[in-house]
Amino acid sequence: MSTVKCCEVSQLDICHSFLQWVSQETGKVQTRIFDFQMSRHRALFLSLFILIILVLLVNFYFAFVMNSNNNNKLTSQPESPKALFASNKIFSSTSKTLILLDSPARDNDNDLRNVRNASLEFSMKIEKYLQKISFKYSKPSPLLHSEINKLWTYLQPSVGVSTQLLSVAKEWVGARNIVPAQVPLLGSVLKTISVAKIIKAQNAPGGTQLKLLITFEGGQQALFKPQWYKRDEIIEGPVYSGKDRHNAEVAAFYLALLLGLRRVPITAARKINLQTEIMPVASKTLLKTFIVDGKNNTCFYGTCHYCSPSDAVCGSKVWIEGAVILMLPNNVKLKHFRSPWQRTYKENKAAKWEIDSNFCETVKSNKIYNLQNGPRLLDLIDAAVFDFLIDNGDRHHYEVPGNVSGAAVLFIDNGKSFGHPFQDHWDILAPLYQCCVYVCPSGHSDYYREHDTKMYITDIFFLAFCLFYLRLRKYTWERLLLFSGGTLGAALEKLLSTSFISPVLTSFHLNALNRRLRVIYATAEFCFQNFGIDAVLIDDGYR
Numbered sequence: 198m199s200t201v202k203c204c205e206v207s208q209l210d211i212c213h214s215f216l217q218w219v220s221q222e223t224g225k226v227q228t229r230i231f232d233f234q235m236s237r238h239r240a241l242f243l244s245l246f247i248l249i250i251l252v253l254l255v256n257f258y259f260a261f262v263m264n265s266n267n268n269n270k271l272t273s274q275p276e277s278p279k280a281l282f283a284s285n286k287i288f289s290s291t292s293k294t295l296i297l298l299d300s301p302a303r304d305n306d307n308d309l310r311n312v313r314n315a316s317l318e319f320s321m322k323i324e325k326y327l328q329k330i331s332f333k334y335s336k337p338s339p340l341l342h343s344e345i346n347k348l349w350t351y352l353q354p355s356v357g358v359s360t361q362l363l364s365v366a367k368e369w370v371g372a373r374n375i376v377p378a379q380v381p382l383l384g385s386v387l388k389t390i391s392v393a394k395i396i397k398a399q400n401a402p403g404g405t406q407l408k409l410l411i412t413f414e415g416g417q418q419a420l421f422k423p424q425w426y427k428r429d430e431i432i433e434g435p436v437y438s439g440k441d442r443h444n445a446e447v448a449a450f451y452l453a454l455l456l457g458l459r460r461v462p463i464t465a466a467r468k469i470n471l472q473t474e475i476m477p478v479a480s481k482t483l484l485k486t487f488i489v490d491g492k493n494n495t496c497f498y499g500t501c502h503y504c505s506p507s508d509a510v511c512g513s514k515v516w517i518e519g520a521v522i523l524m525l526p527n528n529v530k531l532k533h534f535r536s537p538w539q540r541t542y543k544e545n546k547a548a549k550w551e552i553d554s555n556f557c558e559t560v561k562s563n564k565i566y567n568l569q570n571g572p573r574l575l576d577l578i579d580a581a582v583f584d585f586l587i588d589n590g591d592r593h594h595y596e597v598p599g600n601v602s603g604a605a606v607l608f609i610d611n612g613k614s615f616g617h618p619f620q621d622h623w624d625i626l627a628p629l630y631q632c633c634v635y636v637c638p639s640g641h642s643d644y645y646r647e648h649d650t651k652m653y654i655t656d657i658f659f660l661a662f663c664l665f666y667l668r669l670r671k672y673t674w675e676r677l678l679l680f681s682g683g684t685l686g687a688a689l690e691k692l693l694s695t696s697f698i699s700p701v702l703t704s705f706h707l708n709a710l711n712r713r714l715r716v717i718y719a720t721a722e723f724c725f726q727n728f729g730i731d732a733v734l735i736d737d738g739y740r
């Protein structure tokens with residue numbers, strides 16, 4: 198108003214141009230302020246937009262990687278333990294491959310915690326992959342023949358029998374292998390074990406089963422596990438049923454050679470004359486347990502947890518077949534560990550690993566199983582693969598050479614293997630499938646994996662963290678691939694033909710190996726397709 202007044206009073210033109218100038222300047226200032234505000238907002242919007250695009254891109258990328266195979270979407274709804282169990286019953290009876298559960302179905306809800314859900318859940322997922330791998334993995338490897346021929350040559354005695362060879366074999370034992378990869382003297386060592394003079398026989402200390410500790414001329418010691426069963430006898434009941442199978446100990450040694458897991462003590466088959474080779478050199482306590490049965494067969498029952506006069510093992514007249522397992526040298530002090538995947542050995546009580554799918558997390562929280570601290574967890578996964586093939590569900594403890602870094606889990610005691618050629622216990626593979634899954638501390642990332650396909654932004658961060666977990670040793674995997682196309686049984690048969698108690702396994706057991714290997718392939722596929730092969734396979738520098 199004052200400006201208008203000014204204009205009315207005098208110098209209208211000046212006043213007018215002054216007014217014009219003022220309004221122009223004000224406009225300019227306003228425009229500048231407006232421009233400045235606009236550019237700030239624009240920048241803000243732009244950065245927000247870029248951020249969202251970035252997040253979406255990363256999100257899509259992970260969702261794509263994690264979910265690359267839409268056909269393999271996992272169960273969309275969580276199922277109650279009861280439902281899972283019921284479906285398994287149908288599934289077991291319709292499937293060619295049996296999944297055995299130690300625990301029977303129960304109506305009482307209070308007992309549901311004892312149903313082996315964790316193993317069951319995985320088994321059902323793996324079954325889907327099993328159906329799809331019929332063509333994949335069906336081609337025999339071109340490398341197979343040369344590998345079998347090489348091992349077969351090693352198994353031929355190349356020099357004469359001598360107990361000095363047993364001292365040579367002692368030198369083979371290292372932190373990670375009991376037998377080296379190149380081992381031309383192996384056949385001669387095995388031959389020596391099968392014929393060397395026994396100078397002492399006693400009850401073997403340790404363990405619960407009947408076995409003898411024998412000493413050869415020259416001082417080398419070995420365990421003798423006698424034959425209890427005929428080759429074609431089928432052991433019914435839970436996976437750990439029955440007595441030790443001597444042929445299983447022999448077969449496990451040869452299979453370990455094939456798989457490059459040379460961690461089984463050197464084992465040869467031997468027929469022993471109880472009256473001339475054992476009784477004259479037996480300790481007093483052992484000798485007391487020798488008897489002759491009604492058919493004039495020489496028998497003995499020894500002293501051990503399960504030993505009793507009513508349960509003696511008998512030869513055919515004086516001859517008894519058995520597995521001779523060379524003792525590791527005295528300087529190898531074994532360290533004894535309880536297996537995290539130990540069974541309860543009670544049908545109505547499940548172990549934690551049988552009910553908790555996240556069990557591997559619990560295992561990894563123990564520092565000896567941390568991948569950064571050494572090969573132990575991957576060794577247990579190797580053991581699971583090996584045990585699944587031989588159907589050994591009895592690895593309640595394991596041993597490693599002490600005082601050496603990076604020492605391997607040894608596969609000592611394979612006596613409870615090869616019990617039932619028509620059953621597969623998928624839960625023996627638990628260390629493999631429980632430790633390769635995407636299980637993260639947040640829990641809800643796991644929920645994504647279990648229940649559907651949606652991916653949450655927060656998952657990206659957890660995923661990045663979780664990717665450091667999963668694993669199967671690359672070397673083991675490559676070795677398993679050598680036997681694609683159903684060739685494992687025949688390969689083992691060829692090596693076992695060199696044994697002194699051939700045939701060591703019936704064709705049913707040999708065929709079971711091919712079937713079980715397919716389950717391992719399917720389990721690995723389950724891991725690969727969920728996380729990508731590079732995330733699952735690991736070269737930790739050990740083999």
Ligand SMILES: Nc1ncnc2c1ncn2[C@@H]1O[C@H](COP(=O)(O)OP(=O)(O)OP(=O)(O)O)[C@@H](O)[C@H]1O
Pocket residue numbers: 402403404405406407420441462522523524525531596609610611612
């Ligand atoms: N080749 C070997 N070299 C050194 N020690 C061995 C060898 N074989 C077995 N042992 C030792 O003897 C123990 C008993 O052997 P093994 O496990 O074969 O017997 P077992 O009666 O079947 O045992 P368990 O009842 O615990 O299953 C092993 O835990 C190990 O400490």
Ligand SMILES: [Mn+2]
Pocket residue numbers: 404406591610612613
């Ligand atoms: Mn045992």
